[in-house]
Amino acid sequence: MPHDNHNSPNDESSDLPDEMTLRVKSLETILTKKGLIDPKTLDEIIDFYSNKVGPKNGAYVVAKSWTDDKFRTQILKDPDKVLKELGFFGRQGEHVVVLENTTEVHNLVVCTLCSCYPWPLLGLPPSWYKSDEYRSRSVREPREVLREFGFNIPDEQNIKVWDSTAEVRYLVLPMRPEGTDGMSLEELSSLVTRDSMIGAGNPISPRRTDE
Amino acid sequence: MSKVHDMGGREEKRPIPFLSCADKSEELSPTHWTSRTLAITLAMGFLRVWNLDSSRFFRESLPKSEYLSSSYYKRWFLALEKMIENFEIISNDNADKFSNKVLQPEEVSKVLKKGSPSIRSKKELPTFLIGDEVLTRTNFKNVFFKRGHTRLPEYAMGKKGRIILYHRAHVYPDSNAHFKGEAPEYLYTVEFASQELWGKSYPNRKDTVTLDLWEPYLKKANEAK
Numbered sequence: 001m002p003h004d005n006h007n008s009p010n011d012e013s014s015d016l017p018d019e020m021t022l023r024v025k026s027l028e029t030i031l032t033k034k035g036l037i038d039p040k041t042l043d044e045i046i047d048f049y050s051n052k053v054g055p056k057n058g059a060y061v062v063a064k065s066w067t068d069d070k071f072r073t074q075i076l077k078d079p080d081k082v083l084k085e086l087g088f089f090g091r092q093g094e095h096v097v098v099l100e101n102t103t104e105v106h107n108l109v110v111c112t113l114c115s116c117y118p119w120p121l122l123g124l125p126p127s128w129y130k131s132d133e134y135r136s137r138s139v140r141e142p143r144e145v146l147r148e149f150g151f152n153i154p155d156e157q158n159i160k161v162w163d164s165t166a167e168v169r170y171l172v173l174p175m176r177p178e179g180t181d182g183m184s185l186e187e188l189s190s191l192v193t194r195d196s197m198i199g200a201g202n203p204i205s206p207r208r209t210d211e
Numbered sequence: 212m213s214k215v216h217d218m219g220g221r222e223e224k225r226p227i228p229f230l231s232c233a234d235k236s237e238e239l240s241p242t243h244w245t246s247r248t249l250a251i252t253l254a255m256g257f258l259r260v261w262n263l264d265s266s267r268f269f270r271e272s273l274p275k276s277e278y279l280s281s282s283y284y285k286r287w288f289l290a291l292e293k294m295i296e297n298f299e300i301i302s303n304d305n306a307d308k309f310s311n312k313v314l315q316p317e318e319v320s321k322v323l324k325k326g327s328p329s330i331r332s333k334k335e336l337p338t339f340l341i342g343d344e345v346l347t348r349t350n351f352k353n354v355f356f357k358r359g360h361t362r363l364p365e366y367a368m369g370k371k372g373r374i375i376l377y378h379r380a381h382v383y384p385d386s387n388a389h390f391k392g393e394a395p396e397y398l399y400t401v402e403f404a405s406q407e408l409w410g411k412s413y414p415n416r417k418d419t420v421t422l423d424l425w426e427p428y429l430k431k432a433n434e435a436k
Contacts, residue, residue, distance in 0.1 A: 042250035112219030166423035
């Protein structure tokens with residue numbers, strides 16, 4: 001879907017990159033000289049969020065729930081315990097609630113006051129999630145918003161929007177796509193998109209080989 | 212007057228700048244200023260001069276025009292500059308005080324995986340039960356600090372909802388953001404009919420919006436306003 005991102009203040013590329021690059025570099029230098037931060041620590045933090053957490057964690061939880069009823073029951077009942085055991089616990093994911101999509105209910109997650117998001121399960125939030133437009137509109141006209149994302153919710157399916165106003169973080173458990181019988185956990189995980197775990201999309205449908 | 216960061220339900224016609232999962236342009240980079248800003252902000256947090264709630268308060272207290280014209284990480288950066296100035300972190304002798312708290316590279320993975328749960332214990336019993344009908348307070352304001360931080364959005368003030376989840380007691384941001392103590396309060400997920408929030412013109416009668424709300428934001432539905 002075409003969008004002109006350059007009109008949005010939430011698009012990181014719309015700031016003068018040179019000015020911000022210089023300002024951030026200069027602050028980093030001062031704080032380093034004062035002994036308050038270590039640039040190697042910053043590299044480690046960026047590496048952690050680049051490589052150690054991300055949507056693959058959430059995708060594992062979803063795919064496992066599709067294939068293992070006992071796991072599904074546990075993750076819905078006591079998510080923090082299960083996520084700790086999996087090593088998917090941590091900053092901005094200390095109190096998780098898993099929301100199950102059904103044919104009757106579609107769940108959509110937002111944070112209207114800032115941009116709270118389950119970091120250990122999904123990594124850092126995408127720009128659109130942090131945008132003022134999404135924060136304003138998703139609670140008031142979620143069906144329009146989802147249509148804009150190319151995703152139609154039938155009238156008979158209710159939408160529940162979850163505004164993350166406290167330290168509870170939400171993970172949407174999307175419905176398993178058809179045509180995935182017999183797939184391995186790994187194959188199923190690869191179908192689970194980040195957006196489907198926010199409620200802003202569906203998992204990928206596998207292409208039928210007989211077509 | 213509504214606060215600049217309190218976006219929910221605000222009149223907004225612009226499309227959402229949606230990028231699909233396949234887009235790689237949002238990936239973190241070891242050198243980009245946005246990633247550096249994220250990392251500096253997290254690292255500075257470990258000095259424990261301020262807390263998560265006060266950081267949010269500094270971000271939402273940026274001048275309205277500055278907030279609205281800045282990207283997400285620019286907001287973080289501007290608030291970080293303000294906090295450093297406000298708490299006199301780098302002035303003369305202060306910096307030395309933090310030397311034993313500076314986050315070391317080898318600690319990063321451990322502390323980020325540990326997180327900092329906001330759940331706390333509280334002696335008094337919770338007022339509400341799952342299933343209770345509640346009213347959110349009208350024109351709610353922070354009682355600890357004038358025009359201070361609160362997590363009850365304006366669009367959900369003075370509305371009737373129902374408690375669907377109970378999360379036990381958590382750090383109360385209204386107090387903690389202003390260094391008046393953690394003052395734990397019971398936290399509930401409250402479900403509102405979208406038509407209760409937006410009026411009968413909202414097209415789907417059964418759609419809902421839920422919020423996580425602390426007990427002081429709520430009263431019993433049958434209590435006088």
